[in-house]
Amino acid sequence: MPERMLTESEGYRLxxxxxxxxxxxxxxxxxxxARTVAGEIGYPVVMKVISPEIVHKSDVGGVITGIEGPDEAEEAFSAIMRNSAARAPEATVTGIIVEKQMPGGLEVLIGGKTDPSFGKVLTFGLGGRLVxxxxxxxxxxxxxTEDEIRAMIREIEGYRLIRGYRGEPPKDEEALVRIIATMARNFVEDPRIREFDLNPVIVYEHGASVVDARIIVGDAAGGGAARLxxxxxxxxxxxxxxxxIGASASPNKVGYSVLRNLLxxxxxxxxxxxxxxxxxxxKAYPSVKAIHGPVDWAVIAVxxxxVPEVMEECGEKGVRLAVIVTAGFKEIxxxxxxxxERVAAIARKYGIRIVGPNCLGVMMPHMGINATFDPVSPKPGDVAFISQSGAIITTxxxxxxxxxxxFSSVIxxxxxxxxxxxxYLRFAEEDEKTRSVTLYVEEIQDGRGFLQIVGDVAARKPVVAVKSGSSRKGRAAASSHTGSLAGSYDVYIAAFRQAGVIxxxxxxxxxxxxxxLASEGYPQGKRAIAVTSAGGFAVLASDYAETYGVDMVDLPDDVLRELNAFLPAFWNHANPMDILGDADAARFAALFDVLIRHQEFWDIAFVIAVPTTLADPAHVANEIVRFSRNTExxxxxxxxxxxxxxxGLRILRGSRIPNFSELEDAFKAVGGILEVRTARAGERSVPAREAPRRGGGR
Incomplete structure (x- = not known):
């Protein structure tokens, strides 16, 4: 059946x-x-217009609250009918619902929508007219799970109102959890429900009640369960x-660039x-079948x-992977x-795997492979980059x-x-050269299958994702609060976080x-310290830590005593630690020794060094490397x-210790990691596939 909105009375029955x-x-x-029913329900009552064409009832004068008597009930009915006729003349009004006016409380929203990529999605937040x-x-x-629902409730800013704010008693969080869990379960199990908007749900000190329901039903979405x-x-x-295949001597041909890059x-x-x-x-060959030896990859630029004819030849030759850089397929x-579809069918017939088509290609820097038409090749590294945009890759x-x-690979x-x-995520997970993964995502078709796999990978190696399309343009026209708030970009970001992707x-x-993350892995917690030889940056470090959710911890008494033994008397005696502008590499080294001995009170160390005539950057960098190697x-x-x-930067880079040229970027990066996760119990600070780089003494 076509999609339709349940009337409020139908929604209440459901x-x-x-x-x-x-x-x-x-x-x-x-x-x-209206007069009779209001008396039977008991005053005060609320009246609301019922019409499939009127989405926001209040906007057309279709809601009247605080009705206290029989005459008011009759007048309210007439007023709602007049308002609806005047402000929504095309709407069909099927009646007016009379309901008990519930006492005031905290108003929240519980919503659900069917996302084209990820399927059914749940939304929770502060509700009411200002949602x-x-x-x-x-x-x-x-x-x-119910635990995930509790996490949803507690991560909104308004959770302070649920917990109890300025003398207000706490609201019934568990009643709210039960309502959300029940609605979420029915949303998943009932394929007819396409979207719902429970706003407001009023939460009390004891109990909660839905007082407005907008539920859209229709035929079940096609596609069934996600295919892994x-x-x-x-x-x-x-x-x-x-x-x-399609190699060329003409510099303006793609086949020229690909062949040149692969030399x-x-x-x-x-x-x-x-x-x-x-x-x-x-030596050039007239076809791939004319090559005498085996061919693992075919880069196709015809x-x-x-392409179908070339794929048939590749199949007969036994090619394992076809990298089809040619455009002119599904995208047009x-x-x-x-x-x-013809090309894919040929590939399936012969067991050929396909990268593309309509792609830039593949780079494997550690193997000397640049199977793209990008004019430059990246350096070998330990970050895999997987992108839906070739132009993003070249940039x-x-x-x-x-x-x-x-990069370990660029795909x-x-x-x-x-x-x-x-x-590609599974490949990066198994590739020994890869220590972290970065994704550039425009759209994912099989969102559920993607989430299961990227969650598995992120549990072993850090995954970072950039999603295009963050603009909120056009959301004002959405048919419900949920549709307006839970736009596609927001769902992607929520799904990433849910899977452990940053x-x-x-x-x-x-x-x-x-x-x-490739260098240091996940931090074990949020407790941070900062060391600097510049007082201004100590102040900024405190500001940025607060902005990005990094906890600057107090220095324990025994640590302070050890630091006081060698630092100048007028150092700031606090965290961030300002060890003064005359600090040289030896002063940094002595402080690092104290922090190495006392690793129990901190999880993250920011080392902030600025150019001075007393501190050789190379010496300071070597001390940072030693510090890193002697901590977990x-x-x-x-x-x-x-x-x-x-x-100094070259030394840090050579030891695979990242350096941030802007202090705020460092705290933003760490805060972004902490927002998604910290190291799990038993998990190493560095990714497991890497041989330990910690160890050794001064």
Missing amino acids: LDSCGIPVPPHRLVTSAGD EFLADISIRVLPV SVRAPPDLFYPKSIAV SFPGDLYPVNPSRAELFGR PARL GGEGVELE VVDWSLPEEFG SVGNQADLGFEH PARSLRDAFNLAEL KVVVGCMLGGDSIRS
Whole structure:
């Protein structure tokens, strides 16, 4: 059936059948009935217009509260009918609901929507008429446990009102949990419910009640349960031989750029071009079948119409992976969709896996592989970057070179006709060169399957994600509070957090996070210390810590005594520790020794160093490296300045200790990690696949 909104009386019946408390109510169609029913329910009562076309009843004068007597009941009925006719003349009014006016309490919202990527999603937040203005909500992809519901309730800013604020008694949090859990369970189990908006739900010191319900029903969404894709073979991304089909001698052709980029590949490289005998000094072949040896990868850069024929030849040759950089498939619609389906069918017939089509390609810097048409190649590193945008990749790779930022792999997913995010995540999870993963996401089709896999991966290696499309444009036209508040971007961010993925607003933030996590792993807690030789930055560190949810702890008495033994008498005796502008590397080293001996009171250390004539940046950097290697805690480098500190930055980079050139970026990165998770019980500070880099003495 087409989607329709239940009338309020129908919605109340549904809620009542589930055991969710609602006010006593009746539907009436005349002023006389309103008078009679109001008396039977008991004053005071509320009256509301019932119309499938009127979404926000108050906006058309369709709600009257505080009705205290029979005459008021008749007049309220007439007034609502007049208001509705005047302000919503096209609406069909089926009646007016008369319901008991519930006592005042804390108003909250419980909502649900069906997201095109993640399916059924739950929303909770402060309710009432100002819900969009306040926008104080939490979101979860269903199903959820009662513990997760409690976490939802407690993470909104308004939780202080539930807990009891300024002498107000606490509200009945467990009654609220029961209502949310019941509605969430029925939303998941009843495929007809497409969206619901319970606003307000009034929470009291004892108990709670729904006093307005907007529920949209329709046919069950298609697609059924999410499909979890089969893992790709673990050695698929470690080729010994690559053919470039469409290789060219013309610099303005994609096949030229791909072949040129692969000249450094240490394995067997085969240009395929029926019009050339050799390219770049290498023998060229008329087709992939003419190559005598095995071919693991085929990078395909021929016109889209020729790709099916090339795929047949690759299948007959036994190619394992086709990287199709050619565009002109599903992304253009129409015939492109059919063409992509043909290519995918051929791949399935022969067991070929596909990257793309319509992608930039794949880079494996540790293996000398740049199977893309990007003119530059990144440095080897330990961050895997998986992106839905080729242009984002070229920009990031270009940025990474002067920053000396390296990658374990860079993958452009393209149209994902076969391999998708889930396969590349599994590869990154198993790849020994990868210590953290960064995603650039535009849209995910199988959101539930993605969440299960990315959650598994994030439990082993940190995953950071940037999601495009954060604009709120157009939400004002949504059909309900839930639709307005829980937009697609918000659902993605909530889903990421639910899976243990750390969301980032910008690519720079993402790579700051990824590098920090690749080096240091998850912090064991929020307790932080900061060391600096500049008093101004000590003050800023305190400010940024408070802004980003990092706890600056007090220094224990025994630590203070040890520090007082060698620091100048007028150091600030507090955390952040200002060890004064005349500090040299030896003073930093002595302080680090104290912190190494007393690791029980802190989880994160920010080391803030600025250019001075007394402190050689290289010596300070070496002490930061030693400090990091002798702790199981997170050490964050903040060497601030320009050319004068380059020697120190090179040392930190060589030891894979991230450095933040802006102090706020360091606290934002750590705060972003802490917002999602800290190290779990028994989990190492550094990712498990890395051989320990801690240890050794001074």
